[in-house]
Amino acid sequence: MENFQKRILVTGGAGFIGSHLVRRLLQKYPQNLIVNLDKLTYAGNLTNLEDVENLPNYVFEKVDIVDVIALKEVFEKHKITDIIHLAAESHVDRSIEGPMEFVMTNVVGTVNLLQVAKDSWGKEEGHVFHHVSTDEVYGSLGEEGLFTEETSYDPRSPYSASKASSDHFVMAFYHTYGLPIKMSNCSNNYGSHHFPEKLIPLMIHNIKNSKPLPVYGKGDNIRDWLWVEDHASAIDKIFHEGRIGESYNVGGLNEWTNIELVHFLCRLMDKKLGREAGESEKLITYVTDRAGHDKRYAIDASKLEKELGWTPSITFEEGLEKTVDWYLENSEWVDRITSGSYKEYYQKMYTNR
Numbered sequence: 001m002e003n004f005q006k007r008i009l010v011t012g013g014a015g016f017i018g019s020h021l022v023r024r025l026l027q028k029y030p031q032n033l034i035v036n037l038d039k040l041t042y043a044g045n046l047t048n049l050e051d052v053e054n055l056p057n058y059v060f061e062k063v064d065i066v067d068v069i070a071l072k073e074v075f076e077k078h079k080i081t082d083i084i085h086l087a088a089e090s091h092v093d094r095s096i097e098g099p100m101e102f103v104m105t106n107v108v109g110t111v112n113l114l115q116v117a118k119d120s121w122g123k124e125e126g127h128v129f130h131h132v133s134t135d136e137v138y139g140s141l142g143e144e145g146l147f148t149e150e151t152s153y154d155p156r157s158p159y160s161a162s163k164a165s166s167d168h169f170v171m172a173f174y175h176t177y178g179l180p181i182k183m184s185n186c187s188n189n190y191g192s193h194h195f196p197e198k199l200i201p202l203m204i205h206n207i208k209n210s211k212p213l214p215v216y217g218k219g220d221n222i223r224d225w226l227w228v229e230d231h232a233s234a235i236d237k238i239f240h241e242g243r244i245g246e247s248y249n250v251g252g253l254n255e256w257t258n259i260e261l262v263h264f265l266c267r268l269m270d271k272k273l274g275r276e277a278g279e280s281e282k283l284i285t286y287v288t289d290r291a292g293h294d295k296r297y298a299i300d301a302s303k304l305e306k307e308l309g310w311t312p313s314i315t316f317e318e319g320l321e322k323t324v325d326w327y328l329e330n331s332e333w334v335d336r337i338t339s340g341s342y343k344e345y346y347q348k349m350y351t352n353r
């Protein structure tokens with residue numbers, strides 16, 4: 001067994017945020033082994049990591065976190081010293097269609113991981129279990145105010161209820177057993193390799209293909225967007241320098257209504273695709289609202305800035321342009337991803353609206 005300093009288990013490393021984090025950790029910390037553990041659901045794809053999969057500090061394990069026996073085997077085989085836990089069912093709309101998968105992966109899977117880490121590490125010092133969570137656990141804001149780490153939990157969708165439950169178990173393992181946990185709760189991410197049923201990649205894909213742009217309700221719901229590589233840098237900071245037992249909010253102070261964002265993307269892509277100004281905006285189609293649609297999310301990330309000096313590295317306009325360019329240059333990736341279960345999902349969700 002090679003002499004790595006840390007042997008870090010990253011769960012969900014084949015997904016959107018996980019793949020950005022795995023790439024960053026592999027390249028920045030060659031002294032550490034990164035074990036990417038992923039079930040490869042519809043949302044996980046190893047092509048996301050093709051450029052780094054041959055690095056000597058990378059290992060992939062295809063495992064379902066609900067399978068506690070398989071988790072124990074991976075722990076023992078790789079002598080895992082730390083965990084960064086991202087594996088989850090992550091799409092609110094899918095959680096409304098069927099909550100049980102969310103309970104299994106997000107709640108049962110997380111408790112399995114906590115239990116395996118506790119049994120394996122005992123009271124040994126120097127380990128970290130970093131749980132990656134979401135701002136959606138705080139519920140929905142009115143026109144004023146920001147979510148802080150002290151905001152009471154008020155989850156309102158099956159997805160956010162499952163993530164809130166997993167957060168509570170993480171804190172319970174810290175308080176009850178002294179498991180060395182850290183937690184981060186982040187706002188909406190965007191960037192390359194984002195599965196194209198979430199708002200931004202869906203809109204880019206449909207604008208490019210001149211398909212309807214389905215905006216839920218009046219399009220006046222507000223999200224706080226953060227570039228995915230900035231989320232990866234925040235996780236890196238918190239994992240290495242954050243305090244044990246603490247949670248940190250991560251966000252970009254970057255609030256947009258959905259409709260403003262869709263208009264912005266239309267104008268940007270009209271220029272990139274050489275279309276007449278206003279052409280893509282004609283594709284905007286208002287559709288039935290999401291059930292229980294949270295009105296506004298906005299993060300106060302000042303604790304992270306004050307304690308660890310983290311701030312986002314780029315503006316939304318810069319990040320969106322990079323993102324659009326990536327999707328236009330990687331249509332093969334999108335075609336491959338959208339030919340499978342997404343196609344059925346898309347047809348079911350949008351054709352009868």
Ligand code: NAD
Pocket residue numbers: 011012013014015016017018037038039040041042043044045063064065066085086087088089090091105109132133134135163185186187188189190195
């Ligand atoms: P994603 O859906 O793109 O990826 C999830 C990954 O988890 C996939 O690779 C999937 O195969 C894997 N996975 C799912 N179920 C599994 C199981 N049972 N066992 C093992 N692997 C499994 O999600 P994402 O957007 O990259 O989000 C990653 C994490 O970050 C999630 O925990 C999510 O709640 C959190 N988060 C996401 C955002 C966001 O905007 N996307 C914001 C804040 C927090």
Ligand code: DAU
Pocket residue numbers: 090091092093133134135136186187188189197198199200202214215216221222223258290297
């Ligand atoms: O806030 C963090 C969360 O952000 C993460 O925890 C979730 O994993 C992630 O999926 C994301 O959740 P949202 O529900 O905010 O993201 P989504 O891209 O699904 O939707 C963003 C907004 O756009 C939301 O208000 C719903 C709206 N929307 C979405 C889709 C897919 C539309 O209007 N039309 C659409 O077709």
